[in-house]
Amino acid sequence: MNTDLYHVSVYRFNPEVDKKPYMKNYQVKASDCKGVMVLDLLEAIKQHHDPTLSFRRSCGEGVCGSDGMNINGKNGLACITPLSDLEGKVIKLRPLLSFPVVRDLIVDLSQFYKQYESVQPYLQNDTMPAKENVQSYEERKVLDGLYECILCACCTSSCPSSWWNMDKFLGPSALLWACRFIMDSRDTETMARLEDLQGLYRLFRCRGVGMCRDVCPKGLNPTQAIHDIREKMLRDAV
Amino acid sequence: MPIQQQSFDVIIVGGGGAGLRAALQLSQANKRVAVISKVFPTRSHTVSAQGGINAALGNTDGRDDWRWHMYDTIVGSDYLGDQDAIEYMCQHAPEAVYELEHMGMPFSRNQQGKIYQRAFGGQTQDFGGDLVHRTCAAADRTGHALLHTLYQQNIKSKTIFFSEWYAVDLIQDEQQNVTGVLAIDIASGTLGVFSAQATVLATGGAGQIFYTTTNAYTNTGDGLGMVLRANLPLQDMEMWQFHPTGVLGAGVLITEAARGEGGYLINNKNERYMERYAPHLKDLSCRDVVSRCSMIEIREGRGVGSEGDHVLLKLDHLDAKVLNEKLPGIVALAKTFAGVDPSKEPIPVTPTCHYMMGGIPTDRFGQVVKLNAQGEDECVRGLYAAGECASVSVHGANRLGANSLLDIVVFGRSVGVAIISSLEQNKQQASPITEAQIEAASQRILRLRKTQEGEQVAHLRTVMQKIMQEHFGVFRTEEVMAEGLVQLKAVYQRVGHTKLSDTSQTFNTELIEALELENLILVAMASAELALARQESRGAHARIDFPNRDDENWFKHSLYYIDGKQGQRPVNMRPSMVDPFPLKERKY
Ligand SMILES: Cc1cc2nc3c(=O)[nH]c(=O)nc-3n(C[C@H](O)[C@H](O)[C@H](O)COP(=O)(O)OP(=O)(O)OC[C@H]3O[C@@H](n4cnc5c(N)ncnc54)[C@H](O)[C@@H]3O)c2cc1C
Ligand code: FES
Numbered sequence: 001m002n003t004d005l006y007h008v009s010v011y012r013f014n015p016e017v018d019k020k021p022y023m024k025n026y027q028v029k030a031s032d033c034k035g036v037m038v039l040d041l042l043e044a045i046k047q048h049h050d051p052t053l054s055f056r057r058s059c060g061e062g063v064c065g066s067d068g069m070n071i072n073g074k075n076g077l078a079c080i081t082p083l084s085d086l087e088g089k090v091i092k093l094r095p096l097l098s099f100p101v102v103r104d105l106i107v108d109l110s111q112f113y114k115q116y117e118s119v120q121p122y123l124q125n126d127t128m129p130a131k132e133n134v135q136s137y138e139e140r141k142v143l144d145g146l147y148e149c150i151l152c153a154c155c156t157s158s159c160p161s162s163w164w165n166m167d168k169f170l171g172p173s174a175l176l177w178a179c180r181f182i183m184d185s186r187d188t189e190t191m192a193r194l195e196d197l198q199g200l201y202r203l204f205r206c207r208g209v210g211m212c213r214d215v216c217p218k219g220l221n222p223t224q225a226i227h228d229i230r231e232k233m234l235r236d237a238v
Numbered sequence: 239m240p241i242q243q244q245s246f247d248v249i250i251v252g253g254g255g256a257g258l259r260a261a262l263q264l265s266q267a268n269k270r271v272a273v274i275s276k277v278f279p280t281r282s283h284t285v286s287a288q289g290g291i292n293a294a295l296g297n298t299d300g301r302d303d304w305r306w307h308m309y310d311t312i313v314g315s316d317y318l319g320d321q322d323a324i325e326y327m328c329q330h331a332p333e334a335v336y337e338l339e340h341m342g343m344p345f346s347r348n349q350q351g352k353i354y355q356r357a358f359g360g361q362t363q364d365f366g367g368d369l370v371h372r373t374c375a376a377a378d379r380t381g382h383a384l385l386h387t388l389y390q391q392n393i394k395s396k397t398i399f400f401s402e403w404y405a406v407d408l409i410q411d412e413q414q415n416v417t418g419v420l421a422i423d424i425a426s427g428t429l430g431v432f433s434a435q436a437t438v439l440a441t442g443g444a445g446q447i448f449y450t451t452t453n454a455y456t457n458t459g460d461g462l463g464m465v466l467r468a469n470l471p472l473q474d475m476e477m478w479q480f481h482p483t484g485v486l487g488a489g490v491l492i493t494e495a496a497r498g499e500g501g502y503l504i505n506n507k508n509e510r511y512m513e514r515y516a517p518h519l520k521d522l523s524c525r526d527v528v529s530r531c532s533m534i535e536i537r538e539g540r541g542v543g544s545e546g547d548h549v550l551l552k553l554d555h556l557d558a559k560v561l562n563e564k565l566p567g568i569v570a571l572a573k574t575f576a577g578v579d580p581s582k583e584p585i586p587v588t589p590t591c592h593y594m595m596g597g598i599p600t601d602r603f604g605q606v607v608k609l610n611a612q613g614e615d616e617c618v619r620g621l622y623a624a625g626e627c628a629s630v631s632v633h634g635a636n637r638l639g640a641n642s643l644l645d646i647v648v649f650g651r652s653v654g655v656a657i658i659s660s661l662e663q664n665k666q667q668a669s670p671i672t673e674a675q676i677e678a679a680s681q682r683i684l685r686l687r688k689t690q691e692g693e694q695v696a697h698l699r700t701v702m703q704k705i706m707q708e709h710f711g712v713f714r715t716e717e718v719m720a721e722g723l724v725q726l727k728a729v730y731q732r733v734g735h736t737k738l739s740d741t742s743q744t745f746n747t748e749l750i751e752a753l754e755l756e757n758l759i760l761v762a763m764a765s766a767e768l769a770l771a772r773q774e775s776r777g778a779h780a781r782i783d784f785p786n787r788d789d790e791n792w793f794k795h796s797l798y799y800i801d802g803k804q805g806q807r808p809v810n811m812r813p814s815m816v817d818p819f820p821l822k823e824r825k826y
Binding site: 014015016017035043046047050051052054055056057058059060061062063064065066080082102103104106109113117120121122123125128129130131132133134135136137139140143144147148150151181184186187 | 277278280281282283285286295335336339340341342344345346347348349350351352353376377379381382383386387390391393394425454455456487488490491567570571574575694695696697700738739740742743744745746747748
């Protein structure tokens with residue numbers, strides 16, 4: 001898209017005044033955008049068209065996970081999605097699917113955070129060496145691709161298994177975190193962690209659809225992590 | 239509707255590294271601690287930190303010493319850092335880093351399975367000798383690794399969080415002691431009063447006063463505004479660090495680790511110019527030095543591009559393995575924000591506002607100090623500060639890279655320790671908060687909800703940011719700053735008359751941004767006034783009209799009050815374990 005004017009259609013909903021959500025169109029001058037990302041477009045709308053538009057943002061560089069949203073049908077972070085990458089005449093911005101909308105592009109992530117907390121996302125190891133725990137270069141390398149999650153919820157929001165079983169299935173993000181601690185050579189509770197993921201739902205509702213991997217703005221692969229946990233369950237059970 | 243009151247042992251405003259480290263100390267000691275954060279904690283700015291955290295572990299070089307680290311920090315600060323606090327920080331650095339590792343922080347590892355340490359600017363062996371590898375890193379995502387680990391530990395220790403609550407103002411009793419804060423639940427618009435025997439401000443930086451900055455949108459200096467409105471001073475606000483390698487235009491940071499891993503800066507003649515200015519440490523000289531050199535290159539016509547407005551950071555000579563393993567985040571950022579693949583082309587960069595060395599003055603234990611009638615330090619009862627919002631001061635006039643993550647964990651912890659012992663000594667409850675005190679703290683919200691006619695928030699913010707950008711950059715002169723100050727004062731007046739288009743209660747981000755702007759403009763005024771007043775060049779404060787450091791007249795901290803009054807405090811030269819380091823000329 002190469003244009004001086006962006007045509008944008010944004011999901012609007014303010015529970016205090018709107019009976020139901022609606023899409024609102026804006027035409028935004030490229031020169032009103034401070035940068036070249038979708039977030040710059042949202043800031044331009046807020047500054048030059050409509051200060052009531054509500055969305056979250058913090059870091060502006062794809063590391064805090066505040067501005068996960070649905071951009072032209074695909075989940076991503078507004079701050080690192082270049083406007084030039086978007087196809088079609090109109091840019092469509094919607095809140096993350098499957099979470100309750102608080103207002104406009106802001107969703108309620110309480111359930112998502114609960115899932116995260118339920119996997120005990122902290123290292124369990126009671127030994128206190130005088131210096132650091134030794135962890136070999138190779139052992140640490142296993143964590144690459146597992147620890148970088150920014151809790152933006154883009155994956156969980158695009159996962160069909162999560163849509164239907166939000167309360168029982170942990171969803172890709174929480175499972176990636178579970179995997180990060182299961183695979184950490186320093187953690188002493190591996191067996192208990194694996195045990196905790198047994199049953200029909202918590203982990204096993206994953207159908208391997210892979211949407212999570214396709215949308216992750218950090219290039220992480222929860223599908224693989226879930227697969228690796230399953231393998232480990234099988235191996236360690238024998 | 240009456241405003242609901244809740245009472246805790248301790249309130250922490252801020253869920254970044256400093257706030258979370260303090261919270262952990264307190265909740266592990268079974269104190270009732272509430273963390274109020276305007277963003278979900280892991281979205282705090284600490285998450286953006288890239289390069290690492292300093293501690294003299296000697297894992298790479300086989301030798302290091304916290305006293306060398308102390309020396310480097312003092313010299314780096316251009317002697318404006320307080321030597322008692324710097325000593326404390328450097329001495330406790332190894333312990334702080336090991337503690338993070340024990341909590342599960344996924345540090346990168348060397349071949350011996352120890353924490354990986356890289357080179358960073360201004361870090362030497364033997365008091366100014368060869369470069370040392372002192373910066374402990376988790377690839378180039380150290381802040382992410384650190385912040386998530388601290389948040390996770392707080393989940394484990396059951397800290398109480400008020401996420402997406404915005405602290406509006408401090409509540410004070412008749413003696414100016416702090417007894418709590420007034421905050422607003424952003425999601426519902428409900429006001430709440432939080433009372434406690436101790437309140438900790440850990441609200442982070444304020445880089446949003448500049449138009450181009452590496453800082454998050456949320457770095458708006460809220461704690462600093464709250465302190466000024468409580469008639470307490472801010473310290474050394476003229477000291478703003480410009481990082482040499484912000485991506486041109488976007489302002490996104492390319493960590494100093496890029497140079498630590500072997501990258502270097504070049505001008506339009508392909509010359510590695512830092513060799514000329516600083517033959518010893520070259521590209522790994524302190525940030526104030528490198529940023530000034532880059533600006534000189536640009537001003538003297540050796541800048542790159544059709545405007546000649548930037549320089550280049552060259553990384554394409556580095557091994558692909560180094561780029562992919564040590565700097566993966568940087569490779570991605572460069573592609574996204576500069577459109578270049580750093581393994582093939584250099585990255586266009588320019589000095590960019592990055593870090594606030596000044597802040598809320600505290601003693602070594604994080605207790606906020608003010609000057610009494612005799613001009614001596616006096617603690618403000620009930621109020622503590624830690625992290626980037628505080629001025630302990632370990633960074634003085636120029637911070638060493640990777641010393642801030644260290645600052646936030648060391649002093650986050652020590653604030654917690656200090657509060658625990660003060661709670662134990664002093665069992666009496668804080669005096670109850672009165673309606674009148676709550677009303678005093680609610681004034682700003684009441685005004686905003688009432689005002690029908692006035693100016694728009696986002697527009698005024700941009701105007702302020704551009705003034706700061708143009709008048710208070712890397713090089714400063716009386717004339718340019720004075721003109722900037724006049725313009726700022728006009729904006730200050732206008733900020734008092736902002737009006738909201740958004741009148742709803744639910745997640746009203748315009749209301750929050752209006753409150754933030756009132757803090758930003760105060761921070762900008764403090765920075766501008768003190769920059770104009772300090773007639774010397776020291777650290778990041780470089781005056782063309784006063785090019786030298788003037789120890790006779792300016793070897794002191796400067797203070798600023800909301801009414802424009804200024805004051806001074808002596809620099810602490812009393813470390814307890816070693817002799818003080820005497821003032822010398824800085825050379826790299
Ligand atoms: C891009 C970048 C890279 C960096 N890299 C490094 C590095 O490699 N090494 C290093 O040492 N330093 C680095 N720094 C500096 C360092 O990251 C910061 O100085 C440090 O993280 C600040 O931590 P903090 O806890 O003080 O504040 P923050 O992490 O900014 O947290 C502030 C907290 O206060 C809360 N808050 C603020 N105002 C309010 C309010 N009114 N009400 C409620 N809550 C509020 C916020 O929600 C947030 O939780 C970097 C900085 C940047 C910009
Ligand atoms: S604003 Fe932080 S991820 Fe986009």
